[in-house]
Amino acid sequence: MDAFKSLVIILLSSVFVDNYVLTRFLGICPFLGVSKKLDSAVGMGVAVTFVMVVATAVTWPIQHYILNSMNLGYMQTIVFILVIAALVQFIEMALKKFIPSLHKALGVYLPLITTNCAVLGVAINNINEHQYNFIQSIINSLGVGLGFMLAMVLFSGMRQKIQESEIPESFKGLPATLIAASFISLAFFGFGGIIENLFK
Amino acid sequence: MTSILIAFAVVTAVGLIAGVLLALASYFLSVPENETTKKVRECLPGINCGACGYNGCDEYAKAIAEDGAKTNLCVPGADSVAADIANVLGVEAEDVVEMMAFVGCNGHSGVTQKTNNYNGVNTCSAASMIYGGPNSCKYGCLGCGDCAVACPVDAICLADGIAHINPKICIGCGMCVKKCPKNIIKLIPQTAKVTVMCNNKEKGGAARKKCQNACIGCKKCELNCPSGAIKVENNLATIDYSKCTNCGLCAEVCPTKCIHIIN
Known part of the structure; x- marks a missing residue:
């Protein structure tokens, strides 16, 4: 039961408290670039979540069974980039062959996130910062992906609102977008400390 | 020394394995093209x-x-x-409506002023983000040539601070229309002969102060158009090309000569 509880805590805290986009500033590029419309934000979110989970499932064994056993922990970044890039390419081919509808839905977003820092960040943090075991790592990646999607969806809603409202000339475009991003990030700091106390 | 060699060997091996797997995957998972x-x-x-x-x-x-x-x-x-x-x-051919693009701005450097000096990245999308660009008219062409870069057939040239599209070369693909941050490039039928070369929606006096070639919304064209193809909305004349007969009367009566006849 305790193991299950810790998994739930990991999932919830990676979605809300430790949101990669809004509190760690990883993956800002797609956050600002692909959040203009709701459907593309959702598409990007689903693709990132999917790749994060699969990438963690592959990089965790590589770190623990190959790199650590040869004392090559310092090669982590390079090997992970290599593996994740190859993996995403492979996933794209496999999807095209077996699930064309999903391939169409994820579309251009799959190759875009090949080198996304949030994907690499979650793979590395699972091992270095949190030192999770395999199951915990997978759950954490899922949570980070969902958190990314949540941030994208919320932000795309905000951007649509901004587009419809009248704002001062000098704030139009990028300034208003960045200020909105800072507000939404500020709001997420309100979750700090909530999750740990939920299960007391 | 050995540790470097081991690291080298491991990364090479990982790269090779990934490469071979991808090559195999591209062979076995390839989808035959229709x-x-x-x-x-x-x-x-x-x-x-x-x-x-x-x-x-x-x-x-x-x-x-x-x-x-x-x-x-x-x-x-x-x-x-x-x-x-x-x-x-094996179906019946359908007719294509050939289009061409035109830049709806004639605010060249001789008739407009600059309100600030822009020294940043020389693209329209960057320039337009800072106070809407350095030009006095915030609706007009910025002249940095994002459209010229986007044009696949090199039909766009930059002169006197505005972009010009050669209608003879233009293929009407609309790449430039998507790139323009001011949305002043429009697609019109290739048969069209008259265009409104202004996008300023300010009131006549204000528009005229910023650019001598601006549309001042005087409605002379609207009153003189025999086919009712011109409407002045938001102080700006727009032509409905489904009604326009290319008579050119509007261009003749326009006091600021912002309606042009295409040769």
């Missing part, structure tokens, strides 16, 4: 302009062959391409 798609693709011009609404010629060919998209969407290819595609599919 025969019709291939034939349709050969008919298309291959400049990947996106005028059809798809991401490039490959996507459009796929959409025609598999999803039954319309055969007359390739504007640059015009009637001949549409006929070729119809031939491949």
Whole structure:
């Protein structure tokens, strides 16, 4: 039961408290670039979540069974980039062959996130910062992906609102977008400390 | 020394394995291309302009062959391409409405002023973010040439701080229309002869102060148009090309000469 509880805590805290986009500033590029419309934000979110989970499932064994056993922990970044890039390419081919509808839905977003820092960040943090075991790592990646999607969806809603409202000339475009991003990030700091106390 | 060699060997091995797996995957997981798609693709011009609404010629060919998209969407290819595609599919050819793009601004450096000096990255999208650009008129062409870069056939040249499109070279793909941050480039039928070379929606006096070639919304063109094709809305004349008969009366009566006749 305790193991299950810790998994739930990991999932919830990676979605809300430790949101990669809004509190760690990883993956800002797609956050600002692909959040203009709701459907593309959702598409990007689903693709990132999917790749994060699969990438963690592959990089965790590589770190623990190959790199650590040869004392090559310092090669982590390079090997992970290599593996994740190859993996995403492979996933794209496999999807095209077996699930064309999903391939169409994820579309251009799959190759875009090949080198996304949030994907690499979650793979590395699972091992270095949190030192999770395999199951915990997978759950954490899922949570980070969902958190990314949540941030994208919320932000795309905000951007649509901004587009419809009248704002001062000098704030139009990028300034208003960045200020909105800072507000939404500020709001997420309100979750700090909530999750740990939920299960007391 | 050995540790370097081991690291070298491991990374090379990982790279090699990934490479071999990808090569195998691309062989075993390759999706055979549809025969019709291939034939349709050969008919298309291959400049990947996106005028059809798809991401490039490959996507459009796929959409025609598999999803039954319309055969007359390739504007640059015009009637001949549409006929070729119809031939491949064995259906009746549909007519293509040939379009061309024009820059709706004549605020060259002789008639406008600059309100600030812009020294940043020389693209329109960057310049337009800072107070709407350095020009006095916030609706007009910035002249940095994002459209010229986007043009697949080099039909756009920059002169006197504004972009000009050569209607004889333009293929009407609309790449420049998407790039323009001021939304002043518009697609019109190739048969059109008159264009409103202004996008300023301010009141007449304010517009005139910023640019001597601005549309002041005087409605002279609207009153004189025999076919009712011109409407002045938000202090700006717009031409409805489905009604326009190319008589050129509007260009004659326009006091600021912002309505141009295309030669």
